[in-house]
Amino acid sequence: MLILTRRPGERVVIGDEIIVTVMGVSGHTVRLGIAAPQGVQIYREEIWLAVKEENRAAASAAADALPATPPAPPAEKDDEGS
Amino acid sequence: MSLTFESIRFGTVEIEPEDVIEFPLGLIGLAGSRYVLIDRNPGTGFLWLHAVEHPALALPVVCPQDFFSDFSLEIAAEDRERTGIEDTAGAQLYVTVRATPNPHDITANLRAPLVIRDGRGYQVINTNEDAPLQAPLFAVPTQHQIAS
Numbered sequence: 445m446l447i448l449t450r451r452p453g454e455r456v457v458i459g460d461e462i463i464v465t466v467m468g469v470s471g472h473t474v475r476l477g478i479a480a481p482q483g484v485q486i487y488r489e490e491i492w493l494a495v496k497e498e499n500r501a502a503a504s505a506a507a508d509a510l511p512a513t514p515p516a517p518p519a520e521k522d523d524e525g526s
Numbered sequence: 527m528s529l530t531f532e533s534i535r536f537g538t539v540e541i542e543p544e545d546v547i548e549f550p551l552g553l554i555g556l557a558g559s560r561y562v563l564i565d566r567n568p569g570t571g572f573l574w575l576h577a578v579e580h581p582a583l584a585l586p587v588v589c590p591q592d593f594f595s596d597f598s599l600e601i602a603a604e605d606r607e608r609t610g611i612e613d614t615a616g617a618q619l620y621v622t623v624r625a626t627p628n629p630h631d632i633t634a635n636l637r638a639p640l641v642i643r644d645g646r647g648y649q650v651i652n653t654n655e656d657a658p659l660q661a662p663l664f665a666v667p668t669q670h671q672i673a674s
Contacts, residue, residue: 502625
């Protein structure tokens with residue numbers, strides 16, 4: 445992994461078309477500005493991982509995995525719940 | 527003229543060319559950029575978003591408004607810029623569904639809906655903080671809710 449030290453306002457250029465700017469640093473938080481072509485997808489890593497996991501889980505469903513009718517509520521349902 | 531494609535789940539599927547939805551950026555973590563919506567579970571609200579060029583790639587989806595009356599979508603600024611979709615006017619919205627053996631455990635991903643308009647689709651990040659990754663599709667009161 446390439447490790448660079450940058451100050452606020454300084455930039456990193458990736459390839460010809462992606463520019464990452466350090467907008468500011470505050471305590472343990474770094475604000476980054478990212479300029480990239482339209483086709484480049486940029487996500488916070490935790491969101492990207494979580495959505496990827498949900499997509500793959502969804503795509504693993506068998507053809508008959510979906511119920512034909514909504515499941516009945518549990519017999520012991522408490523109507524005072526709401 | 528109809529097109530056909532092969533599906534490991536549904537065999538040979540016949541579609542109209544205009545039904546193909548282009549996902550220029552794909553779905554996060556999945557192959558495929560051309561999909562169709564097919565209705566193999568009529569009356570249930572479930573559709574399958576099936577990749578035309580990948581026989582094994584299909585995801586169950588639902589319209590979020592059909593199952594979540596308070597669903598709202600706020601598209602992240604970076605997604606608005608990337609997709610050119612500023613709002614959802616005139617768009618169809620879907621959310622992916624995680625099927626489970628127990629139907630009560632089926633969930634939908636309200637955090638990353640699919641926005642389809644004019645034959646193009648994008649998976650966007652919903653910045654509405656109330657939008658969970660796993661929202662139970664068939665809401666039942668939990669013990670916690672009953673107690674509170």
